[in-house]
Amino acid sequence: MYLILKGKRMTKKAFIIVAHGSRLESANKEILALADNLKHKLSGYSETFHAFLEFTKPTLADTLDTLTEKGINHIIVFPYFLIEGSHLYDIKRIVSKYEELHKNISFCVTSHIGSFPGIEDFIANYLTLTS
Numbered sequence: 001m002y003l004i005l006k007g008k009r010m011t012k013k014a015f016i017i018v019a020h021g022s023r024l025e026s027a028n029k030e031i032l033a034l035a036d037n038l039k040h041k042l043s044g045y046s047e048t049f050h051a052f053l054e055f056t057k058p059t060l061a062d063t064l065d066t067l068t069e070k071g072i073n074h075i076i077v078f079p080y081f082l083i084e085g086s087h088l089y090d091i092k093r094i095v096s097k098y099e100e101l102h103k104n105i106s107f108c109v110t111s112h113i114g115s116f117p118g119i120e121d122f123i124a125n126y127l128t129l130t131s
Contacts, residue, residue: 015045019053079109082113
C-alpha cells in the first residue's frame, strides 16, 4: 500500500515519540499532548504517534504493528529520555526485530534528548527564565 507519484514510490513517513510510561495517568497524558502538539508542528509526516515501554499502552510494538499495517515505509523513533539507560537499548532491540521482519521499511532511532547539542544551554536558559 504505497502512494505512486509519477512512477515512483512516495515515502510515507511516520514519527513515534517513545516514553517510559507511568502508573499515573496524568503523566501519560502529557506524552499524548506532546505527540499531538508535534503532529501540528512536523510537516512531511503521514502519521505521528506515541508509545510507552512500561505501565501503559500503546507499547512500542503495538505502535510499530499499527504503522507497518498502514503501509508506512519510513519510521522515525524518538526516545523521550534524558540519559542513555537500559531503556534505550530496549527500544533499539525492539526496532531491530521489526527491521528484520520488514525489510521494505526504513527505521531510524534518533538520539535521546540528553545527548542533543545545546541541551546545557537550553537548561541554563530555562533556569534563568524561571528564577
